[in-house]
Amino acid sequence: xxxxxxxxxxxxxRVPSYCCFELGxxxxxxxxxxxIALLKKGIVLIHLGFSDDSAEVMEDIVSTIGLVHEHDSLxxxxxxxxxxGETGNEALAISHSDRExxxxxxxxxxxxxxxxxxxxxxxxxxxxxxxxxxxxxxxxIESLSDKTFQILSTNKFKLRVPEEFRKSSDFIxxxxxxESHGFRYRYDIIERGYxxxxxxxxxHELELKISLPHNMFKVRLNNxxxxxxxxxxxxxxxxxxxxxxxxxxxxxxxxPATLRVA
Ligand SMILES: [Fe+2]
Numbered sequence: 001x002x003x004x005x006x007x008x009x010x011x012x013x014r015v016p017s018y019c020c021f022e023l024g025x026x027x028x029x030x031x032x033x034x035x036i037a038l039l040k041k042g043i044v045l046i047h048l049g050f051s052d053d054s055a056e057v058m059e060d061i062v063s064t065i066g067l068v069h070e071h072d073s074l075x076x077x078x079x080x081x082x083x084x085g086e087t088g089n090e091a092l093a094i095s096h097s098d099r100e101x102x103x104x105x106x107x108x109x110x111x112x113x114x115x116x117x118x119x120x121x122x123x124x125x126x127x128x129x130x131x132x133x134x135x136x137x138x139x140x141i142e143s144l145s146d147k148t149f150q151i152l153s154t155n156k157f158k159l160r161v162p163e164e165f166r167k168s169s170d171f172i173x174x175x176x177x178x179e180s181h182g183f184r185y186r187y188d189i190i191e192r193g194y195x196x197x198x199x200x201x202x203x204h205e206l207e208l209k210i211s212l213p214h215n216m217f218k219v220r221l222n223n224x225x226x227x228x229x230x231x232x233x234x235x236x237x238x239x240x241x242x243x244x245x246x247x248x249x250x251x252x253x254x255x256p257a258t259l260r261v262a
Contacts, residue, residue, distance in 0.1 A: 003102045003187060004237055007133050009213035012220070013043075021046045026057060034228065035065045038116065039257060042230030051224055054078075055120040055249035058226045062118050066255035069114055081119070081248040083241060093164050098241040103135055103210055104186035106231050106252060109161040111172050113184055114252035118228045121221045122247040129242030132219040132227070135210050135235040137183045143209055151202040153177040158191040159184075176206070182232025185210075210235060 019037040023029065023046055037044045048057060055078055062068055068077045081095050094101045107113045124130070141149065156173040171191070176184055187207070192200060209215060221227060229236065231252075 003207065003211045004100055004133060004239060005211060006213040007216055007239060010133055010216035010218045013134060013217035015043060015045060016041060019043050019045060022049065023047065023057070024049045029057070029061060031061060031064050034061060035255065038228055038230060038255065042233035044228040046226040048224040048226070052120070053122050058118050058120045058249065058251060062251050062253045066116060066253035069252040071252070078249050078251050081250050082246060083244050098244070100240045101238040102187050103133070103235040103237040105183050105235060108184045108186040109159050109165065109172060109189050114231050115254040116228060116252070117231050118226060118251045118253070120249040121223055121225045122249060123245050124221060124223050125241055125243040125246040127242035129240050130246045131239040132221060133237040133239065134217045134219060135215055137181060137233050137235070139215060140206070140209050141177065141181050144205060148202040148205045149177070151199055152206060155199060157199070158194045160189045160191055162189065178232065180232070183235055185235060
């Protein structure tokens with residue numbers, strides 16, 4: 001069953017006002033407040049009152065409050081998410097297709113998983129598709145049985161690196177819940193053939209909990225909006241795309257857990 005089967009019943013996410021910002025022009029950028037909101041709640045929404053199709057504002061914010069990841073061997077830090085990808089032919093990654101992208105953490109197959117990511121909406125899906133669905137790790141962890149929590153946070157699972165992201169190794173081994181109770185999860189990379197029956201039961205319980213509509217929240221993003229998200233504190237997903245012009249800019253970063261901007 002798709003993890004998004006019940007997502008149409010998900011409620012809109014209620015975000016505290018200290019996580020939401022309006023930016024009239026570049027002189028209003030409030031780095032410290034974005035960082036505080038990210039550390040406290042794991043989410044920041046910034047609405048730009050102007051267009052910024054190359055996402056320079058997002059890149060400036062992220063590189064000031066954190067350490068930006070290089071996306072590829074060309075040294076790019078920002079990349080495009082749209083059907084067909086940068087060239088129109090990058091169909092391998094699910095994010096560049098029009099298909100639903102089930103709940104996951106970005107880079108769950110990387111030994112150093114990115115702590116945060118940002119996205120900027122150049123062109124939102126105007127036909128009601130491409131909706132962002134979030135599941136909060138804290139809420140799920142509280143609802144897991146003790147045995148399942150122990151297995152997911154202690155046992156190492158074999159995770160396959162998807163072909164399109166493979167560099168040196170084909171697999172990594174990692175727990176699915178880290179010491180800060182953040183998630184490392186993506187349905188299709190878990191090598192279930194190597195799991196014990198207790199591990200399979202724990203996975204089943206986790207996957208049942210994250211597929212329940214009362215654990216899912218929708219975030220509707222409009223043109224010229226930036227979303228910054230804690231990649232471990234939230235699982236995210238995207239419903240199928242209906243508008244072929246949908247276009248996002250993406251970036252990943254890490255951030256030290258201190259409140260002062262460097
Ligand atoms: Fe993602």
